[in-house]
Amino acid sequence: xxxxxxxxxxxxxxxxxxxxxxxxxxxxxxxxxxxxxxxxxxxxxxxxxxxxxxxxxxxxxxxxxxxxxxxxxxxxxxxxxxxxxxxxxxxxxxxxxxxxxxxxxxxxxxxxxxxxxxxxxxxxxxxxxxxxxxxxxxxxxxxxxxxxxxxxxxxxxxxxxxxxxxxxxxxxxxxxxxxxxxxxxxxxxxxxxxxxxxxxxxxxxxxxxxxxxxxxxxxxxxxxxxxxxxxxxxxxxxxxxxxxxxxxxxxxxxxxxxxxxxxxxxxxxxxxxxxxxxxxxxxxxxxxxxxxxxxxxxxxxxxxxxxxxxxxxxxxxxxxxxxxxxxxxxxxxxxxxxxxxxxxxxxxxxxxxxxxxxxxxxxxxxxxxxxxxxxxxxxxxxxxxxxxxxxxxxxxxxxx
Amino acid sequence: xxxxxxxxxxxxxxxxxxxxxxxxxxxxxxxxxxxxxxxxxxxxxxxxxxxxxxxxxxxxxxxxxxxxxxxxxxxxxxxxxxxxxxxxxxxxxxxxxxxxxxxxxxxxxxxxxxxxxxxxxxxxxxxxxxxxxxxxxxxxxxxxxxxxxxxxxxxxxxxxxxxxxxxxxxxxxxxxxxxxxxxxxxxxxxxxxxxxxxxxxxxxxxxxxxxxxxxxxxxxxxxxxxxxxxxxxxxxxxxxxxxxxxxxxxxxxxxxxxxxxxxxxxxxxxxxxxxxxxxxxxxxxxxxxxxxxxxxxxxxxxxxxxxxxxxxxxxxxxxxxxxxxxxxxxxxxxxxxxxxxxxxxxxxxxxxxxxxxxxxxxxxxxxxxxxxxxxxxxxxxxxxxxxxxxxxxxxxxxxx
Numbered sequence: 001x002x003x004x005x006x007x008x009x010x011x012x013x014x015x016x017x018x019x020x021x022x023x024x025x026x027x028x029x030x031x032x033x034x035x036x037x038x039x040x041x042x043x044x045x046x047x048x049x050x051x052x053x054x055x056x057x058x059x060x061x062x063x064x065x066x067x068x069x070x071x072x073x074x075x076x077x078x079x080x081x082x083x084x085x086x087x088x089x090x091x092x093x094x095x096x097x098x099x100x101x102x103x104x105x106x107x108x109x110x111x112x113x114x115x116x117x118x119x120x121x122x123x124x125x126x127x128x129x130x131x132x133x134x135x136x137x138x139x140x141x142x143x144x145x146x147x148x149x150x151x152x153x154x155x156x157x158x159x160x161x162x163x164x165x166x167x168x169x170x171x172x173x174x175x176x177x178x179x180x181x182x183x184x185x186x187x188x189x190x191x192x193x194x195x196x197x198x199x200x201x202x203x204x205x206x207x208x209x210x211x212x213x214x215x216x217x218x219x220x221x222x223x224x225x226x227x228x229x230x231x232x233x234x235x236x237x238x239x240x241x242x243x244x245x246x247x248x249x250x251x252x253x254x255x256x257x258x259x260x261x262x263x264x265x266x267x268x269x270x271x272x273x274x275x276x277x278x279x280x281x282x283x284x285x286x287x288x289x290x291x292x293x294x295x296x297x298x299x300x301x302x303x304x305x306x307x308x309x310x311x312x313x314x315x316x317x318x319x320x321x322x323x324x325x326x327x328x329x330x331x332x333x334x335x336x337x338x339x340x341x342x343x344x345x346x347x348x349x350x351x352x353x354x355x356x357x358x359x360x361x362x363x364x365x366x367x368x369x370x371x372x373x374x375x376x377x378x379x380x381x382x383x384x385x386x387x388x389x390x391x392x393x394x395x396x397x398x399x400x
Numbered sequence: 401x402x403x404x405x406x407x408x409x410x411x412x413x414x415x416x417x418x419x420x421x422x423x424x425x426x427x428x429x430x431x432x433x434x435x436x437x438x439x440x441x442x443x444x445x446x447x448x449x450x451x452x453x454x455x456x457x458x459x460x461x462x463x464x465x466x467x468x469x470x471x472x473x474x475x476x477x478x479x480x481x482x483x484x485x486x487x488x489x490x491x492x493x494x495x496x497x498x499x500x501x502x503x504x505x506x507x508x509x510x511x512x513x514x515x516x517x518x519x520x521x522x523x524x525x526x527x528x529x530x531x532x533x534x535x536x537x538x539x540x541x542x543x544x545x546x547x548x549x550x551x552x553x554x555x556x557x558x559x560x561x562x563x564x565x566x567x568x569x570x571x572x573x574x575x576x577x578x579x580x581x582x583x584x585x586x587x588x589x590x591x592x593x594x595x596x597x598x599x600x601x602x603x604x605x606x607x608x609x610x611x612x613x614x615x616x617x618x619x620x621x622x623x624x625x626x627x628x629x630x631x632x633x634x635x636x637x638x639x640x641x642x643x644x645x646x647x648x649x650x651x652x653x654x655x656x657x658x659x660x661x662x663x664x665x666x667x668x669x670x671x672x673x674x675x676x677x678x679x680x681x682x683x684x685x686x687x688x689x690x691x692x693x694x695x696x697x698x699x700x701x702x703x704x705x706x707x708x709x710x711x712x713x714x715x716x717x718x719x720x721x722x723x724x725x726x727x728x729x730x731x732x733x734x735x736x737x738x739x740x741x742x743x744x745x746x747x748x749x750x751x752x753x754x755x756x757x758x759x760x761x762x763x764x765x766x767x768x769x770x771x772x773x774x775x776x777x778x779x780x781x782x783x784x785x786x787x788x789x790x791x792x793x794x795x796x797x798x799x800x
Contacts, residue, residue, distance in 0.1 A: 103544070103545060104543050104544055104545045105541075106628075132560075132568075132620055132621055135560060135568050135620075136560050136568075136621060138621070138628075139628055140540065140541070140626045140628055141505075141540070141541040141542055141543055141628070141632070142541055143504050143541055143710060144503070144504055144544075145503060145504045145710070145711060145712070145713045145716070146710050146711065155709050157708035157709050158707060158708060158709075159707065159708050160532075160535060160536050160662060167659075168532075168535050168536075168662065169662065170662050170663070170664050170707065193791070214708070217708070220532055220535075221532055221536060221538070226540045226626030228506075228538075228539055228540050228541070228705075229704070229705070229707065229708045229710075230708075232541070232705070232708060232710045233708040233709045233710050234709075259567075262560060262568065262569065262570050263570070264570050304629070305628075305629070305632065307558060307559065307570065307629065308557035308558055308559050308614070308617070308629045308630075308632060308633040309555050309557050309558075309633045309634075309790075309791070310543060310545070310546050310629075310632045310633050311545060311546065312545070313545045316545070390709075391593070391709070
């Protein structure tokens with residue numbers, strides 16, 4: 001239990017050192033912006049903190065304003081000042097909602113281990129990494145309209161899959177997968193040609209991100225362009241935007257890049273993040289890794305997507321790409337962990353999985369610190385989703 | 401000159417049969433939704449037509465409402481009723497603005513001729529069409545935040561381009577191109593698993609779309625994923641959203657599809673559009689073709705992107721992909737018209753172009769009908785943009 005402040009903090013993910021932002025619907029009244037403290041939320045507008053930015057249905061006005069740091073500091077003042085129980089709600093009493101309206105969503109492919117694994121699986125006869133991979137952070141735009149908040153069920157998508165007879169058929173995917181990622185939320189006024197060393201001026205904070213993927217749909221559709229339907233049905237994010245300020249003590253040097261990238265991608269600041277990440281499938285921890293292993297940093301990613309003159313908008317989301325570490329227990333997708341389904345994983349309940357089954361629940365977790373004095377734990381909370389049957393099958397089951 | 405209504409209509413693109421929607425800033429007062437008639441705009445809110453939807457800075461509220469047809473009918477009533485010159489502005493007196501806030505932007509690749517040409521240019525040693533191309537409308541998500549309205553200058557983008565020594569360098573593109581496309585604007589409440597035969601319930605209207613492309617940046621970055629920076633710097637749309645109702649008389653049967661696609665992509669309605677399209681480069685018409693030649697229709701595209709359960713939002717934009725016809729004068733990009741720059745085009749001023757030069761102005765034009773009685777001309781207006789030097793070069797020129 002924290003000894004600071006007037007609220008008990010049993011959940012150490014969300015101490016006064018964290019104070020992430022989110023959106024809830026209280027029992028009475030409209031949606032509003034809050035900060036989370038332990039198992040409570042502080043109603044920022046009720047506390048008189050920038051109500052024009054916080055008596056809002058999304059974080060977007062706050063993201064655009066560039067005033068997140070001030071709002072967070074004033075929230076900390078309220079929570080360490082005179083007790084004001086009228087300003088807080090227990091988390092159990094509110095609906096936790098999608099925190100912001102996602103503008104452009106870009107998904108990267110920035111883990112050396114993940115990209116190497118995927119290359120080996122999909123193109124076993126050639127070099128796993130294509131020539132551009134070490135020269136620029138490869139990425140593409142995803143569907144922002146289907147980014148959903150933790151707790152939202154994910155319906156198994158249907159898509160065209162190659163048939164044995166050469167005729168593709170529309171079927172519910174048989175190769176539903178998760179991807180463990182970290183997403184960065186853009187704040188501030190529109191910006192372009194951002195230097196990696198200035199990235200922190202344009203990143204409001206971070207969330208966990210599950211880029212659900214249908215591997216069989218993906219393998220049929222993706223050439224010559226890109227996964228589209230295999231990814232666009234849902235992306236789950238955690239509900240609490242952990243601020244860049246809270247993450248700052250955990251910045252570390254990224255892995256050495258060889259060859260050195262073009263100057264527009266070079267940084268002097270340490271932009272990797274010492275962030276522990278886990279994936280839980282139905283109660284079994286199947287992956288535990290660290291975000292600091294990523295080859296390309298969020299700062300390089302932001303520099304890259306703006307180098308051509310493209311502008312950012314507050315509310316843009318860009319995700320790291322699947323986070324996989326170098327060892328067998330650090331793989332950020334089932335595609336890798338089961339080697340395209342050929343080596344099923346055993347779960348604690350004795351069942352096995354090549355890919356996800358209906359009813360499966362995937363939960364991403366992440367936190368910095370909590371390991372030694374002076375490094376308080378900064379948690380992200382869960383990004384969780386349960387797979388439900390594809391609508392056609394569900395309809396069939398209801399009729400039966 | 402039209403004999404109907406109380407306004408002279410010199411510009412036959414925008415007669416009473418068209419009445420597209422757009423957004424302008426009048427000399428006094430805030431942005432608002434208007435319909436265009438000849439060289440004038442009718443202020444819909446001032447006319448008392450659904451002011452909660454039309455006294456707005458974008459079309460988005462109107463797009464979401466599903467009330468576009470009613471608003472357009474009432475605008476026609478005003479324009480054919482008692483003269484009310486206080487409700488109109490001359491086009492020259494207003495700023496014409498971006499008509500709507502683009503939510504998700506999907507760009508397709510649906511012209512058989514374009515896809516075949518691109519395959520021949522980029523993969524000369526293999527079949528030009530990949531196996532999935534005739535099975536589904538290939539597409540990907542683009543950057544919605546850089547969709548700009550006609551008249552906006554386009555800065556030559558910089559990007560990493562492969563060097564002769566194997567080291568890529570950040571340079572202003574030497575292969576800047578246009579792409580002639582038609583974009584469809586989604587209206588109505590969120591929808592998913594849309595049948596092609598229901599597509600008209602979800603499409604508010606259409607615009608012209610120039611998907612500017614940097615071919616050298618594209619060829620370095622696009623594997624294994626997709627063009628990203630080569631496209632994300634700018635997409636120019638025309639300012640007037642031509643309603644689906646206005647286009648309805650020009651629907652025709654699309655080309656035969658062989659093999660027949662999966663049932664979810666089959667339509668019984670004729671969803672191709674007899675829409676004449678032209679590209680003008682510095683005063684020379686370099687392309688004249690017809691949108692009816694497209695292999696995949698907008699209805700199939702919309703069915704495809706929602707078949708996996710992904711939902712639409714009012715304000716989504718999806719573009720056809722480059723429109724190229726079968727003959728030499730019908731090519732929708734310089735990549736094709738100059739065969740990757742190897743056969744420069746001669747312009748009317750005697751200069752030649754392999755790709756676009758700084759100062760070049762590209763204008764897309766499109767219209768239906770106007771060719772015989774009972775087929776009034778429905779024009780789209782221009783989607784125009786002028787190329788300006790990349791910022792680094794521009795800075796250098798200013799210093800010199």
